[in-house]
Amino acid sequence: MEMIKDFTDGEHVFTQLLVTAVNKCVTTQGRTYLNITLQDSSGTIAAKKWDVFEGDYDVFVEGNVVSVEGEVLKYQNALQFKIISGMVVPVSSVDVTKFIQQAPEAREELEKELNGYLDSLAEGELKTMTKYLINKFHDAYVIHPAAVRNHHNFCSGLLYHSICMARVAEQICKIYPHLNRDWVVAGALIHDLGKTIELSGALCTKYTVEGNLVGHISIMVAEIRMAAKELGIEGETLTLLEHMILSHHTKPEYGSPVAPMTREALALAMIDDFDAKMNVVDKALENADIGGFTDKIFALDSRGYYVPSYEKKNRE
Numbered sequence: 001m002e003m004i005k006d007f008t009d010g011e012h013v014f015t016q017l018l019v020t021a022v023n024k025c026v027t028t029q030g031r032t033y034l035n036i037t038l039q040d041s042s043g044t045i046a047a048k049k050w051d052v053f054e055g056d057y058d059v060f061v062e063g064n065v066v067s068v069e070g071e072v073l074k075y076q077n078a079l080q081f082k083i084i085s086g087m088v089v090p091v092s093s094v095d096v097t098k099f100i101q102q103a104p105e106a107r108e109e110l111e112k113e114l115n116g117y118l119d120s121l122a123e124g125e126l127k128t129m130t131k132y133l134i135n136k137f138h139d140a141y142v143i144h145p146a147a148v149r150n151h152h153n154f155c156s157g158l159l160y161h162s163i164c165m166a167r168v169a170e171q172i173c174k175i176y177p178h179l180n181r182d183w184v185v186a187g188a189l190i191h192d193l194g195k196t197i198e199l200s201g202a203l204c205t206k207y208t209v210e211g212n213l214v215g216h217i218s219i220m221v222a223e224i225r226m227a228a229k230e231l232g233i234e235g236e237t238l239t240l241l242e243h244m245i246l247s248h249h250t251k252p253e254y255g256s257p258v259a260p261m262t263r264e265a266l267a268l269a270m271i272d273d274f275d276a277k278m279n280v281v282d283k284a285l286e287n288a289d290i291g292g293f294t295d296k297i298f299a300l301d302s303r304g305y306y307v308p309s310y311e312k313k314n315r316e
Contacts (some may be wrong), residue, residue, distance in 0.1 A: 001098065005042035009074040013081070016089055018099035019064045020044065020204055024300075036060055038081060039238040040099050043286070047081035056086070063204045065089045065099060078287055100202050101154035107142055107305070110159050117189060118167050121182050125237040130186045132227050133193055140196035147195075148205050150299050151283075155202040161275060162189050168271045180264050187244040187268040194220030194245075217255055218253065220245045248272050281305055285314075 002015045021037035034049040034056065049056060059066055060083075068086040072079055096267045103110065118134065121127035134141060142159050146152035152161040165188035173181040191202070194216030200206045210219060221242050243265055249256035250269045260266040277300060284294035285307055293304035 001040075003042040003046050004038070007045065007072045007079055007081070009072060009079065010072075011072045013072060014067075014069050016040075016065060016067050016098075019060055019062055019066055019162070022060050022062055034060055034083075036083070038066075039101070041097065043101060045079060045081050047083050049083040049086075052248065059086050060087050065091055065094055065096075069090065076295075077292060079119055096203065097155075101214060102316070103152075103156040103160040105160060107156045107159065110156065110163050113163050113166075114159065117163075117185055121186060125231075125233050125239070126182060126186055128222055129224070129227055129233060129237070129241060130190055132231060133223065135191050136223075136227070137193050137196045140201075141193060143202050144196050145201055145202055145205050146192060146276075147201065148207065151279040153205065158192055158195055158296050161279070162192065164275050165189075165191075165268075165271050168275065169267070172267060172271070176267075177266055178263065183240070183244070183264040184267050184271070187241075187248070187264065188271065189249045191245060191268060191272060192216060192220075193220065194218075194223065209268050215255065217245060217249065218258075244268055284309065 002013060004017070007013065011066075017038040017040055019036060020039045023035040025033050025035050027033060031050075032052050034052055036047040038045050038047050038050060049060065056197040065088070066282040067089050068081075068083055070081050070085075073082055074080070075282040107306075114134070118127070119130050120213040121130060132268060135288070143156055144159075145154055146161040147157070152158065166185050169188050170181070171182040173179045173184055195211075197219050198208060198211030198214075198216040200208055224238070224242055224245065230235060240262065243258065243260075243262065247256050247258050247260040247265045248269045260269045280297060280299050281294075284297050284305060288307045290307050290309055290311055293306055296302045296304050
C-alpha cells in the first residue's frame, strides 16, 4: 500500500485511503464532480472525481476506506489526486491505524513523560486535582486529536500538544523563576482535557453535540467543579484552576470569557498559542518546496510562509 507522503507528480497510483471529507460540486459548464479529501497515516491529499457515476455516492462517503486508482498531479504548488475509480473496503478487513496520522513521538513514551510530570508536582490540592482529572479521561486523552483541523489534528495529538506545552513550561519557568512551575505544568497537562468530550475521536474527527453547543473550555470548567466537589477541594485552588482554563484562549473572540489575570495563566495562554502555531506552520512547510512559499494559512492571518534552504536538514 503506497502512502500519500510517497506520492510524486505524474504517478499512476493504486492504493487504499480513508475518505475524510466529500463535497458535491458543479463546474461552470454544469457538470457534477466530487471534491474529496483522502487520508492515510502519512498525511492527507485533496482529490477530485471528475466523472461521477451513481455508485460513487455510496463509495466516496466520509469514514469509508476505499481502494482507489488515480493519477497524482501538481496544482498550485501542491499535489492533488485525480480519482479514476474506487470501491469500498470493509473496515473490518484493514488495519485502521494505517489511515490515521500518528503523533511524531510514540504514545507509550509520551505517556511515560506524562506520568513523570504528574509525579513531579508537589503534594497538595493541585496535584490531587490534576491526577484525578487525567485519570478520569485517560483513555480518550491519550488517543484523541487536539483539533478537527489546524493544529495537532492527529491520533494522540491532544497528548502530544499537552506534553510539548509542559516541556516549554519547564524551560520558561527556569528563565522566569517567579513563575510557579507546578501551576504552569499542571495547566499545560489539563487545559484541553475538555476536548475528549468536544471531539468525537481520532477517526474522521468531528465536533460532538456538546462540543458544538458548549465547547471544551466550558466543559472543562464544569468537570473541574465536579472534581473539586468529589475531592472536597474549594477556595483559591479551585478558583485559580478554573481561571487558567477559562483564560487560556486569551480573548472572548478566541473563546475565552476572561483574559489571563495571573502570571501563570498568562504564561499558559502564550505557551498554548505558541505550540499550536508552530504545529500549524510545521504542517504547512511539509508540503511546500524549498525556496518557495506555503499556501496561505488561514489560522495565521492567511499568510504564506517562506521555506528557506536550511529547511532541507529537517527533511533528510
